[in-house]
Amino acid sequence: MFKTVIKVAKNTKHFAAGSECPPLQKDLLRIYSMYYCPYAQRTRIVLNAKNVQHETVNVHLVEKPDWFLKINPLAKVPTLQLNDKIMFESMVTCDYLDETYPDPPLYPKDPWAKGWDRCLIEVFEAKVARSFVKFFLGTLDKEAVRETTEAINSNLEIFEEELVKRGTKFFLGDRPGMLDYAIFPWLERLPLMKNFNPDFHYLPKDRFPKMNTYIENMMQDEPAGSTVAVFDDHVAFVEEQI
Ligand SMILES: N[C@@H](CCC(=O)N[C@@H](CS)C(=O)NCC(=O)O)C(=O)O
Structure with a gap:
C-alpha cells in the first residue's frame, strides 16, 4: 500500500509523493496530519478530549502526495475527511468536532x-x-x-x-x-x-x-x-x- 513512505517521527509513517492514498473506511472519520504540526495537534487534542473514533493519515508536507493536493486545495494539515466530505483549517475542524460530539463541551455556554x-x-x-x-x-x-x-x-x-x-x-x-x-x-x-x-x-x-x-x-x-x-x-x- 505504501509506495513512498517517509519517517518524520519515530514510529510514524508519513505518506509522500508517489504514495497511494490509503482506502477510506465507510463512516470512519479520518484526520490528515503531520506528527509535528501544531495546528494538526489542536485537532488531535480535541479528538482525544471527545474520545472520537478516527484514523490518522500522516502526510509528508515537503514531498506532498498528489492525492493530498486534490483533497485539500490549500494542501495543509489538519484536514478531516468523512466519506466524501472534507474540512480543513484547524479551528474549523475543532469547532466541527465540538458541535458534533458535544461531550464534554469545550466552550463556555454564554x-x-x-x-x-x-x-x-x-x-x-x-x-x-x-x-x-x-x-x-x-x-x-x-x-x-x-x-x-x-x-x-x-x-x-x-x-x-x-x-x-x-x-x-x-x-x-x-x-x-x-x-x-x-x-x-x-x-x-x-x-x-x-x-x-x-x-x-x-x-x-x-x-x-x-x-x-x-x-x-x-x-x-x-x-x-x-x-x-x-x-x-x-x-x-x-x-x-x-
Ligand atoms: N491556518 C491553518 C494553518 C495550518 C498549517 O499551516 N499547517 C502546516 C503544517 S504545521 C501545513 O500544512 N503546511 C503545508 C504547507 O503550507 O504547504 C490551520 O489553522 O489549520
Missing part, C-alpha cells in the same frame, strides 16, 4: 464568553504563534532574539492577566476547553524554541506565576499531554527543517 475565547485564540495566533516562526527561520542575532522574546512575553501577559481575572485552573474552568487546547501546542514548544535560541527567556516565573503553573497543569491533562512529542525527536525534526 455566547459572549465563547466569543471572547475565540478572540483570545485569534490574539494568540496573531501575536504569539506567528512570532514562533521567526525562531524557526534559522539564525537570529542576539538582538532579534531579545526583541522576539519581549514580543512573545508581552503578548503572553494578556493570558497571564486573563488567568488572574478568571481565577480558574484552566481558561475554561476546572477542566480545559477550546482556548486551552488551541494554544497548548505552542506552549509545548516554548522549551524547544529555547533549545535553538538559548537567550529566549520565556515566561519568567516572577512575571508569569499563573502561566507557569497553568502549563504544568496542561501537561497533566490526558488529551493534551498525550500529544506531547519526545523532546529530542522534536529537536531532531526541527534541525532537519532549518
Whole structure:
C-alpha cells in the first residue's frame, strides 16, 4: 500500500509523493496530519478530549502526495475527511468536532464568553504563534532574539492577566476547553524554541506565576499531554527543517 513512505517521527509513517492514498473506511472519520504540526495537534487534542473514533493519515508536507493536493486545495494539515466530505483549517475542524460530539463541551455556554475565547485564540495566533516562526527561520542575532522574546512575553501577559481575572485552573474552568487546547501546542514548544535560541527567556516565573503553573497543569491533562512529542525527536525534526 505504501509506495513512498517517509519517517518524520519515530514510529510514524508519513505518506509522500508517489504514495497511494490509503482506502477510506465507510463512516470512519479520518484526520490528515503531520506528527509535528501544531495546528494538526489542536485537532488531535480535541479528538482525544471527545474520545472520537478516527484514523490518522500522516502526510509528508515537503514531498506532498498528489492525492493530498486534490483533497485539500490549500494542501495543509489538519484536514478531516468523512466519506466524501472534507474540512480543513484547524479551528474549523475543532469547532466541527465540538458541535458534533458535544461531550464534554469545550466552550463556555454564554455566547459572549465563547466569543471572547475565540478572540483570545485569534490574539494568540496573531501575536504569539506567528512570532514562533521567526525562531524557526534559522539564525537570529542576539538582538532579534531579545526583541522576539519581549514580543512573545508581552503578548503572553494578556493570558497571564486573563488567568488572574478568571481565577480558574484552566481558561475554561476546572477542566480545559477550546482556548486551552488551541494554544497548548505552542506552549509545548516554548522549551524547544529555547533549545535553538538559548537567550529566549520565556515566561519568567516572577512575571508569569499563573502561566507557569497553568502549563504544568496542561501537561497533566490526558488529551493534551498525550500529544506531547519526545523532546529530542522534536529537536531532531526541527534541525532537519532549518
Ligand atoms: N491556518 C491553518 C494553518 C495550518 C498549517 O499551516 N499547517 C502546516 C503544517 S504545521 C501545513 O500544512 N503546511 C503545508 C504547507 O503550507 O504547504 C490551520 O489553522 O489549520
